[in-house]
Amino acid sequence: MLQFCPSPVSPAGWAEILRDHLSVFESLWQEFPDHIFLVSCTADGDFILEDCNPALQSYIGLPAGKTRHRPVRELVAGPYQETVLERYRQCVSSGKPYTYEETGTVTDSDAVHHWMTLLVPAHGPDGRVSFLLGISRDVTALRQAQEVLRRENELLEQRVALRTAELEMANAQLRQMAMYDSLTGVYSRGVFFELASEALALTRQECAPLSALMLDIDFFKKVNDTWGHAAGDQVLRLVGRRLREQLRGSDIIGRCGGEEFAVILPRQQADRACAVAQQLCDAMCTRPFPWEQQQIACSISIGVAELSREDESIEKLLHRADLALLQAKGDGRNCYRLASGSDLVAL
Template sequence: MIKQVNEHKTVSCEDELRFFKAVWNNSEDNLFIVLKTEDGDFITERTNPALVKLFQFTPEQASGSSLKALLPAEAFQKIAQRYNDCLQNNAAVHYEESHVLDDSGGVRYWETMLLPIIDEQTGEQRVFGISREFTRLKRIEEQLKLANERLEEKVKARTKELEEALQKMEKISIYDKLTKLYNRHKLDDELTNEINFAKRYGNCFGLILMDVDNFKTINDSLGHVIGDKVLVEFADVLKQSIRQTDIAGRWGGDEFLIIVPKASRETILHLVNTLQKNIKQHEFEKVGLLTLSIGGAVYKESDDVDSIIQRADRALYKSKNKGKDNFTFE
């Protein structure tokens, strides 16, 4: 029984040849055998039907044709180098190649494997080649790559839009829409930071709280449009009057606040004098000259955000009660 099984598994040379011919004639892969000549040329000995059909070879080209004569010199040198590497190393060689086969300009792609066939008795050297087309996969790969590139572009564009939107939202969240100075929310944050720094490091800072004298009269007599223009102009003068380290913002209505880091009473007094001078020299559109009522306070160890604001606010109202166009320390 065992003997019968072994005999059944035995494949004769004729069977192997028949199987090879079936593969050779019916395979969709391109199969070829080339013989290396003594002068370094390569001769096509066999070319399977798939390869003949692909390149539309004549019978002469399919068998017995010199590759050196058939191909341009540069193409022959490239192919000969691969064939020689295969034979010299007596090992398989894998590579990808591409060709344009017609006037459409479309490039097609193949993955090729070369196998060395060296006759030990005669010394003849042959290369057996198997070339499988993967143009469709290449097209899909190119489409996916293009789709990814487009997706990346869209993501970048969307990310940029989101960053710009976040920047706008940040500006909206910390800047007063009318004057473009810091809004009250931002001033609260900055004032909290100054209080914390002062308590931790012993820094001293000051506050200046002010409003435009007779601003209600301007709104009532000339309208809110003119009143808004006054506030915008005032904000510009304010920005030009303070130091780079000072923090100015709109506290509400016609009230404005300046946080003066590392400041003494003398520093605050100098800043107030500069501001009053600049305001009195500025001709406001359709309004003329204006004055300010100002209150100031310097940080004390017992202060928190509310207490220092309250002291500056009391000083402001004292200035108003003095007849306006005044500055008072609390």
């Protein structure tokens, strides 16, 4: 059988304990830096601010006598008012603690603040939520710092993107410089031989024809000696341009050194290669090269060679074309000659 054991604490002792506890809570209420507020929930769905701690009173800017027992809608300004009330309704509806971040203004202040708020519902004897205890921490400084950091990161990303674009452009320019001869605009020697070797391998695989041209500017030393090296550079530049204008996009043009150029004509037999060679000779000799206020007359000589079974490499094919070039120069220049071993005899 249960026996009632009287409390060793007297009523006066309990009163003392309660006073001590109340003193602690009062001290916390007064000194707590975050905003603490107690809101009552009316039967008709309104919310009344019953009390708030000094930190919140100071923030609102009203004395305690003017904040207690006032509807929340009278203390919260503008469009933010409905947002606050809706949060309260959600907490009442769920009957559970509710945490959210809110942004808005207080009373007539135009300054936007950010709070992290916790609402804790208190149920009455009838089970209905009768009070909400709220604790709000002002995180405005944190959000402002985060916004500054976001903007700085965004600016940094823009700078990185700009720098990356600059580096990509610089790399593209370097690739361009590595691939193309800076003066004539045709492929550099190394790139030309690489592409020509690839074209040769593809030709072998497809059993297709392929021809090569070796060409040289006639009396180029005389151009330099008479007009100067700047004029010679201009002639080289325009020869490169005319080659690109006269040839197909699939043709491979390279500067092999000095005034010497080489061309690979994929899928072209000797007869067609000779026609192209004559076309190039005409393009050079019939149009003088402008230099300052004068015109420089130049011509080219060309050696033509069609790929044969004996040509084990692109170098072997170009060597035969080079021998034909020497023959063209020996025969008076401003002409082309077809290499021995090709199917067509040069005219």
